[in-house]
Amino acid sequence: MSREYLKKATLTPKSDAGETKKIVRAILDEIEAGGDDAALAYARKFDNYESEILLSQDAIDAAIAQVPEKLKRDIDFAHANVKRFAEAQRDTVANFEIEVVPGLIAGQKAIPVHAAGCYVPGGRYSHIASAIMTVTTAKVAGCKHIVACSPPRPDVGIAPAIVYAAHVCGADKIMAMGGVQGVAAMTFGLFGLPKANILVGPGNQFVAEAKRMLFGRVGIDMIAGPTDSLILADASADPMVVAVDLVGQAEHGYNSPVWLVTDDRALAEKVMELVPGLIDDLPDVNRENATAAWRDYAEVIVCADREEMAATSDEYAPEHLTVQAEDLDWWLERLSCYGSLFLGEETTVAFGDKASGTNHVLPTSGAANYTGGLSVHKYMKIVTWQRSTREGSKPVALATARISRLEGMEGHARTADIRLRKYFPDQEFDLTGND
Numbered sequence: 001m002s003r004e005y006l007k008k009a010t011l012t013p014k015s016d017a018g019e020t021k022k023i024v025r026a027i028l029d030e031i032e033a034g035g036d037d038a039a040l041a042y043a044r045k046f047d048n049y050e051s052e053i054l055l056s057q058d059a060i061d062a063a064i065a066q067v068p069e070k071l072k073r074d075i076d077f078a079h080a081n082v083k084r085f086a087e088a089q090r091d092t093v094a095n096f097e098i099e100v101v102p103g104l105i106a107g108q109k110a111i112p113v114h115a116a117g118c119y120v121p122g123g124r125y126s127h128i129a130s131a132i133m134t135v136t137t138a139k140v141a142g143c144k145h146i147v148a149c150s151p152p153r154p155d156v157g158i159a160p161a162i163v164y165a166a167h168v169c170g171a172d173k174i175m176a177m178g179g180v181q182g183v184a185a186m187t188f189g190l191f192g193l194p195k196a197n198i199l200v201g202p203g204n205q206f207v208a209e210a211k212r213m214l215f216g217r218v219g220i221d222m223i224a225g226p227t228d229s230l231i232l233a234d235a236s237a238d239p240m241v242v243a244v245d246l247v248g249q250a251e252h253g254y255n256s257p258v259w260l261v262t263d264d265r266a267l268a269e270k271v272m273e274l275v276p277g278l279i280d281d282l283p284d285v286n287r288e289n290a291t292a293a294w295r296d297y298a299e300v301i302v303c304a305d306r307e308e309m310a311a312t313s314d315e316y317a318p319e320h321l322t323v324q325a326e327d328l329d330w331w332l333e334r335l336s337c338y339g340s341l342f343l344g345e346e347t348t349v350a351f352g353d354k355a356s357g358t359n360h361v362l363p364t365s366g367a368a369n370y371t372g373g374l375s376v377h378k379y380m381k382i383v384t385w386q387r388s389t390r391e392g393s394k395p396v397a398l399a400t401a402r403i404s405r406l407e408g409m410e411g412h413a414r415t416a417d418i419r420l421r422k423y424f425p426d427q428e429f430d431l432t433g434n435d
Contacts, residue, residue: 003312006268007300009257024180024209031184039190042181048154054191055163055174063163075165078132078355083169085357086140090376103392110380112142113219117186117196118171119203120150120162122178127202129354131165133361133374134201139170141379145194146171147186151178179203183210187218200374202227202361221374225365228257229349230318230338232309233271234325235264238345242267242324243274245348246298247290249320251282254292259316260300261309268300310334317368320349339368390423398429405433 031038043049052059067075097107118134121127131148138146148166150158158176166174173193177185183203189195198219199211211220229249233242246258262268279290303309306325313321314337321338323331328343335341339362340352353360361374388396397416404412413431420429 002304003261003308004302005299006265006302007272007298009297009299011255011296020205020209021213024206024213027180028184028210028213031181031190032188035188036190039177039181039185042179043152043177046181047152047176047178049152049157049176051152051155051157051176053176054193055158055176059157060163060167060174063158063160064167066160067164071161072164074355075128075132075161075168078129079136079165079169081355081357082132082136082359083140085359086137086376090140090380093377093380093382100386101392101395103389104386104396105388105392106384106386109383109385111383112144112380113197114143115145115194115196115198116141116143116147116379117183117199117218118146118148118166119183119186119199119201119207120148120166121201121203121207122151122153122159122162123204126159126162128159128161128165129360130201131162131171132169133359135166135169135171137359137374137376138200138379141376143379145173147173147175147193147196149175149177149182149186151182152176180206180210183207183214187214198379200361200378219378221361221378222363222367222371224361224363226255226257227252227320228259228318228364229320229322230259230261230313230316231322232313232325232331233260233262233264233267233323234306234309235267236326237262237264237267237324239267239270240274241345243271243278245322246271247275247278247282247294248348248350250279250290250293250298251286252293253289255297256289256293257297257299258293259298259318261303261312262301263303263305263309265302268302272300306330307334313337317363317366319362319364319368320352322349337368339363339373390419393419394424398431401429401431402433405431 093110095109097105100106116138120131135146135148148171150162152158163174183199185191186196196218200221202224208223212223231242231245250256250258260271275294279287279294282290301312303312313335317337319339322342324345332343340358342349352358359374363371363373397420401413401416417431
């Protein structure tokens, strides 16, 4: 490729993995051994919180009463959109049966997992939308028990808007507990909760590492790193809109990469000129995050043409991918590695993050090369079944016996043999694996 970096990242997103693993392993082991008491001890230590862990209906009602009506309506609007999209996703998975050979019928069935644990970040920012994204999809999938878990603030508890969102979206229980201890409580079934079958939702490096360590005994949506976003823009793009969109994603955190890929040098240079001023205009915490993200992790890349732009994007496999360029249908057809795609200036990553209906729990750090984001399907087990007439089982039993013997699996072969002898006692069969 002939791509040129007008700005090159000096760092790549990563935490002190070794130290994080050590800390998380110790917490998980202690909570598994010590149960509720150990989890409560960590809640006091890390959350500085000693009040109600599982919110009562009175506590939920009190929190909801603090949420302004206008915000409630906005949450309701976002919930309706996410629910509508999730229902359409669910309907793409159908139960079916097919007669594979005469007399032998096989089928597929989608079964939701019983218990879902939904982690909702509440530290630096109150992630109202994460409650909507995770709880709504679990509910639409048909999970029978849904826990929404979010870090409480000292002497305050979970942000009231998060409580409202979790409640209106269908959470059966709302748990005021953050970090590794919250993930552990859902996994181990503490405080009288059913053990989670799946853990979903974003979180910091400790939450991500806890999910990594627990995967196998519990399902997870994905192991997420810092959020990342890439914009593909050609000469038709508005530099100010591109710059604002880059800054809007850089505010997530100090190590959140944003990338601009273009075939127009003038656009790239104008965007680079605009970004610092837009960052300086943000509130304090947001400005600090965006400043570090832009300085250390952002890249601006100039390519020869749109094909090279698309190839660059696929190589990066961004979590969020925005196209502000002509011929949007071409880009939709060509691009293949992204968590969620935003086509045209009229939509933006923040729409998907908050209210447009698609899910914002998405693969980061290049994981879009092999997986999509959170969907109804993550909560569903696609299982198979079969039944057969005796006549229908005959050719399958013959093939099974012969293949098994060639593999050296005599026990398998004999499970086919016994059925042939029982169902067809007057017939002779060649059950050897050789000619």
